[in-house]
Amino acid sequence: MGDARRPIGIFDSGLGGLTVYKALRSLLPAEDLIYFGDTARVPYGTKSPEAVIAFSKEIAAFLLARRIKLLVVACNTASSLALEEIRRVSPVPVLGVIAPGVEAALAAAPRGGRVLVTGTTATVNSRAYSRALEAAGARVRVLEKACPLFVPIVEEGWCGKPVAAAVAREYLGPFRGRGIDALILGCTHYPLLKKVIARVMGPRTRIVDSAQAAAAQARRELERRGLLNPGRAGRSEFVVSDAPERFSLLARRLLGIKTGKVSVKRF
Amino acid sequence: MGDARRPIGIFDSGLGGLTVYKALRSLLPAEDLIYFGDTARVPYGTKSPEAVIAFSKEIAAFLLARRIKLLVVACNTASSLALEEIRRVSPVPVLGVIAPGVEAALAAAPRGGRVLVTGTTATVNSRAYSRALEAAGARVRVLEKACPLFVPIVEEGWCGKPVAAAVAREYLGPFRGRGIDALILGCTHYPLLKKVIARVMGPRTRIVDSAQAAAAQARRELERRGLLNPGRAGRSEFVVSDAPERFSLLARRLLGIKTGKVSVKRF
Numbered sequence: 001m002g003d004a005r006r007p008i009g010i011f012d013s014g015l016g017g018l019t020v021y022k023a024l025r026s027l028l029p030a031e032d033l034i035y036f037g038d039t040a041r042v043p044y045g046t047k048s049p050e051a052v053i054a055f056s057k058e059i060a061a062f063l064l065a066r067r068i069k070l071l072v073v074a075c076n077t078a079s080s081l082a083l084e085e086i087r088r089v090s091p092v093p094v095l096g097v098i099a100p101g102v103e104a105a106l107a108a109a110p111r112g113g114r115v116l117v118t119g120t121t122a123t124v125n126s127r128a129y130s131r132a133l134e135a136a137g138a139r140v141r142v143l144e145k146a147c148p149l150f151v152p153i154v155e156e157g158w159c160g161k162p163v164a165a166a167v168a169r170e171y172l173g174p175f176r177g178r179g180i181d182a183l184i185l186g187c188t189h190y191p192l193l194k195k196v197i198a199r200v201m202g203p204r205t206r207i208v209d210s211a212q213a214a215a216a217q218a219r220r221e222l223e224r225r226g227l228l229n230p231g232r233a234g235r236s237e238f239v240v241s242d243a244p245e246r247f248s249l250l251a252r253r254l255l256g257i258k259t260g261k262v263s264v265k266r267f
Numbered sequence: 268m269g270d271a272r273r274p275i276g277i278f279d280s281g282l283g284g285l286t287v288y289k290a291l292r293s294l295l296p297a298e299d300l301i302y303f304g305d306t307a308r309v310p311y312g313t314k315s316p317e318a319v320i321a322f323s324k325e326i327a328a329f330l331l332a333r334r335i336k337l338l339v340v341a342c343n344t345a346s347s348l349a350l351e352e353i354r355r356v357s358p359v360p361v362l363g364v365i366a367p368g369v370e371a372a373l374a375a376a377p378r379g380g381r382v383l384v385t386g387t388t389a390t391v392n393s394r395a396y397s398r399a400l401e402a403a404g405a406r407v408r409v410l411e412k413a414c415p416l417f418v419p420i421v422e423e424g425w426c427g428k429p430v431a432a433a434v435a436r437e438y439l440g441p442f443r444g445r446g447i448d449a450l451i452l453g454c455t456h457y458p459l460l461k462k463v464i465a466r467v468m469g470p471r472t473r474i475v476d477s478a479q480a481a482a483a484q485a486r487r488e489l490e491r492r493g494l495l496n497p498g499r500a501g502r503s504e505f506v507v508s509d510a511p512e513r514f515s516l517l518a519r520r521l522l523g524i525k526t527g528k529v530s531v532k533r534f
Contacts, residue, residue: 148419156415163437166430 004227007032007237008218009063010072011056014042015247016151016188017074018255020097021236023215024072028222031234034066040242040266044077045122056082058267060090062239068092069227072218074188074211076119080128093221100217101184101210102132108206109181111139116175116205118197119186121146129186143180147171147190154189157253164196172200180205192254238262271494274299274504275485276330277339278323281309282514283418283455284341285522287364288503290482291339295489298501301333307509307533311344312389323349325534327357329506335359336494339485341455341478343386347395360488367484368451368477369399375473376448378406383442383472385464386453388413396453410447414438414457421456424520431463439467449473459521505529 008028010021014037021035036059038044044052056078063071071094073079073086079096087094105115115138117129124146133142149167158164172183183205185191191209198207222228236259240247244262251257275295277288281304288302303326305311311319323345330338338361340346340353346363354361372382382405384396391413400409416434425431439450450472452458458476465474489495503526507514511529518524 148423149416152415152419158437161437163430163433166433170425170428170430 003069004229005032005231006067006069007034008070008072009034009036009066009068010074011036011038011059011063011078012075012188013038013044013077015039015250015254018251018257019188019191019209019211020072020074020214022255022257023209023211024218025234025236027215027219028229029234030229030231032229032236033234034063034068034237034239036063036265037238037240037247039240039247043120043122044075045120047077049081052077053082053085055267056086057089060086060094062265064090064092070095070218070222072214073097074214076123076128076187076210077126080123080126093225095214095218095221097188097210097214098128098132098186100213101186101208102129102136102138103217104208104210104213105133105182105184106136106138106140108208109138109140112141113181114141114143114179116180116183117142117144117186118147118150118172118183118190120151121148123186129184140181143175145171145175147187150193151187151189154192154254155250159192159196164193165199168193168196168200172197176200176202182206182208184208185210236260239265241266270336271496272299272498273334273336274301275337275339276301276303276333276335277341278303278305278326278330278345279342279455280305280311280344282306282517282521285518285524286455286458286476286478287339287341287481289522289524290476290478291485292501292503294482294486295496296501297496297498299496299503300501301330301335301504301506303330303532304505304507304514306507306514310387310389311342312387314344316348319345320349320352322534323353324356327353327361329532331357331359337362337485337489339481340364341481343390343395343454343477344393347390347393360492362481362485362488364455364477364481365395365399365453367480368453368475369396369403369405370484371475371477371480372400372449372451373403373405373407375475376405376407379408380448381408381410381446383410383412383447383450384453385412385414385417385439385450385457387418388415390453396451407448410442412438412442417460418454418456421459421521422517426459426463431460432466435460435463435467439464443467443469447472449475451475452477503527506532508533
């Protein structure tokens with residue numbers, strides 16, 4: 001098949017990356033997408049860098065064997081720790097979620113402005129976003145806040161409940177009125193709490209959705225290389241390393257995604 | 268040294284078992300206690316039974332080499348999956364947290380009464396408490412409710428905040444007024460939310476603290492065997508498999524326990 005007709009591979013440690021899948025599906029309806037969720041080894045955030053790199057390379061090899069034309073690493077931990085290693089072994093372009101999020105935040109924050117990075121404890125402790133903001137030579141002040149309850153709130157399906165707003169106020173209330181120009185949703189689960197978070201932060205703060213930003217960058221990358229699929233309705237395929245029924249159930253309940261049959265690939 | 272002067276060993280997958288440590292320390296002030304937290308491999312709830320059994324046996328061997336006189340498995344997952352295997356290799360008595368919790372619940376629930384088991388998703392899915400209640404020949408109706416947000420709420424130090432009450436109402440409000448005689452706190456973190464949970468359930472429901480129940484059983488066991496330490500002020504020692512500073516910090520912040528120097532034993 002022609003290169004442009006090959007699928008895009010997406011992987012995450014679990015189901016959080018489905019927000020990236022959803023953004024890609026909506027932005028690139030003609031593309032075939034293969035999503036891999038490493039549900040047997042989730043979460044990555046508490047694993048050693050060596051382990052995360054080894055897992056990521058295994059999954060990249062699996063997706064590359066499916067002849068993908070682009071690989072999107074839809075996992076903050078893997079994007080932070082394993083991107084260079086994957087690029088070294090990948091014949092196709094590899095995108096993460098951190099650089100696109102940083103780019104979008106810098107578009108919203110003026111020189112001397114303030115960017116608040118939110119994420120899991122592991123992501124915040126890794127300082128991946130802060131380092132990327134610094135590496136971009138950005139003259140912004142970076143603040144960070146770990147929000148460990150957000151993932152279980154999303155997975156409980158509680159995003160619309162008052163308790164979600166109460167938790168968001170607890171974490172982010174102290175940052176309201178402190179001149180935050182952009183807040184980065186530095187965890188793939190967090191876009192599901194975007195409205196709640198925006199309400200706490202107020203209208204001054206632009207909420208940067210890394211999933212949206214990554215999807216937009218993927219489209220630009222394919223355009224630039226002349227690899228946009230000329231077809232019509234792209235297909236979607238889902239593969240996990242454990243518990244396909246739970247994955248399918250949560251995909252539907254949390255994101256309204258009908259996965260169809262989810263296959264299992266164990267490592 | 269005489270057998271009665273030997274220490275008691277306690278282990279958990281992380282720091283939750285410190286509620287059991289604290290109950291033992293208060294009930295048995297003359298005893299020397301050695302606590303091991305497997306912080307490198309926490310959480311156990313998502314691991315395979317084979318892995319949990321292997322980890323538990325490694326830790327038991329480590330504590331047995333310290334010449335303990337009693338081993339308390341202060342971890343619901345390990346109590347559920349590994350107790351028999353540990354007993355097979357242990358020359359000293361081994362207590363878990365499930366049987367004492369079940370016993371205390373049955374003391375509070377009349378025949379035909381209702382027992383609500385709370386715990387992590389893994390513990391509830393394992394049905395360890397339900398099976399133990401059934402095995403005890405108990406004529407009670409067992410209900411179960413996984414409360415995955417309780418552990419991160421405890422670890423954030425939010426037990427006294429309104430958001431803790433809101434989450435407890437979300438999980439347990441539907442059970443209020445449904446004739447629950449006893450609610451088992453089936454996770455070692457949950458005793459820190461005991462008051463909040465009791466307020467949601469109302470005065471009819473007895474809140475069963477497995478940590479307290481396990482400590483009481485440990486005392487009975489030592490009494491029965493004539494192994495109570497005749498000394499005065501027992502010492503405490505803490506060992507973890509990773510991140511001793513974080514362990515020490517959380518022990519103080521969450522439970523008011525001053526650990527002193529925490530040593531590290533890697534497997």
